[in-house]
Amino acid sequence: MAWVKFFKKPGGNLGKSYQPGSMLSLAPTKGLLNEPGQNSCFLNSAVQVLWQLDIFRRSLRQLPGHFCLGDSCIFCSLKSIFTQFQHSHERALPSDNLRHALAETFKDEQRFQLGFMDDAAECFENILERIHLHIAPDSETDACTSKSCITHQKFAMTLYEQSVCRSCGASSDPLPFTELVHYVSTTALCQQVERGIERSERPRAERFGELLQAACTFGDLRNCPSNCGQRIRIRRVLMNSPEIVTIGFVWDTEQSDLTEEVIRSLGSHLNLSELFYGVTDEHAKKSDLLLVGMICYSSRHYCAFAYHSKSSKWVFFDDATVKEVAIPIHVS
Numbered sequence: 001m002a003w004v005k006f007f008k009k010p011g012g013n014l015g016k017s018y019q020p021g022s023m024l025s026l027a028p029t030k031g032l033l034n035e036p037g038q039n040s041c042f043l044n045s046a047v048q049v050l051w052q053l054d055i056f057r058r059s060l061r062q063l064p065g066h067f068c069l070g071d072s073c074i075f076c077s078l079k080s081i082f083t084q085f086q087h088s089h090e091r092a093l094p095s096d097n098l099r100h101a102l103a104e105t106f107k108d109e110q111r112f113q114l115g116f117m118d119d120a121a122e123c124f125e126n127i128l129e130r131i132h133l134h135i136a137p138d139s140e141t142d143a144c145t146s147k148s149c150i151t152h153q154k155f156a157m158t159l160y161e162q163s164v165c166r167s168c169g170a171s172s173d174p175l176p177f178t179e180l181v182h183y184v185s186t187t188a189l190c191q192q193v194e195r196g197i198e199r200s201e202r203p204r205a206e207r208f209g210e211l212l213q214a215a216c217t218f219g220d221l222r223n224c225p226s227n228c229g230q231r232i233r234i235r236r237v238l239m240n241s242p243e244i245v246t247i248g249f250v251w252d253t254e255q256s257d258l259t260e261e262v263i264r265s266l267g268s269h270l271n272l273s274e275l276f277y278g279v280t281d282e283h284a285k286k287s288d289l290l291l292v293g294m295i296c297y298s299s300r301h302y303c304a305f306a307y308h309s310k311s312s313k314w315v316f317f318d319d320a321t322v323k324e325v326a327i328p329i330h331v332s
Contacts, residue, residue: 049294
């Protein structure tokens with residue numbers, strides 16, 4: 001079972017242009033078709049969350065051009081779905097063109113192939129990576145600084161990891177890398193809940209970031225850089241201030257009895273200073289991010305929940321089925 005969580009900053013760039021009832025805030029809630037045998041629920045869920053992210057939707061619409069790959073162009077197919085979301089009178093739309101483009105793009109790797117189920121978190125991540133290649137084909141994925149690349153400008157977390165020994169003071173060279181999805185083991189998360197991080201009196205949802213950081217580093221021990229004999233945890237430091245942070249929950253098995261425990265641990269707010277060992281960007285240090293979407297997997301089927309900014313309602317997407325829902329995680 002895999003959940004993907006999406007957070008955005010309250011206000012931020014959205015607050016400058018968003019006015020209740022304005023056309024900029026318009027995000028119609030249409031479903032996506034999934035005919036028998038298509039197994040497109042993983043793709044449909046990823047697309048719905050991307051569409052409901054106001055920052056991403058507006059940025060994609062404003063891009064002047066891209067490196068097109070014709071019938072296998074993921075960028076064109078995604079933009080076509082977004083156009084239909086906005087202008088079509090149909091209540092449910094086909095995602096076939098994007099499904100075919102995805103299959104053609106990854107045919108050599110035998111991933112996301114027609115008729116086969118795949119992972120929604122990996123689909124989401126790979127769509128973002130392909131958008132980068134369509135917009136900034138000459139820039140390396142981990143070193144992209146293009147101002148027009150919405151993948152890296154909006155989603156990318158620029159990090160470095162380092163081992164520092166508290167016993168002898170030795171430290172390893174910082175290793176920089178970029179993440180579009182920050183993956184966390186649900187088993188490790190629940191183990192940290194049981195341990196009672198720092199014996200805090202606060203409810204677990206209020207220390208959600210701390211739980212995630214502890215779970216992400218749990219069991220990840222390295223030898224001291226000077227080989228003094230100590231085993232030390234890796235430190236991960238965030239160097240930028242992403243507008244959207246994506247958390248991917250990794251489940252050890254399809255059948256798990258941890259679901260209720262994980263749900264009770266979820267928090268609607270995420271502080272970046274708690275999510276990582278350190279944060280160097282001054283704006284990121286002050287960022288309090290809000291939950292705005294989830295992709296859920298159960299009984300070999302994906303569905304999605306997304307926060308609809310115009311109506312201030314949560315919406316449930318199950319392929320062609322779309323309905324407003326009340327969920328126990330509140331955005332304020």
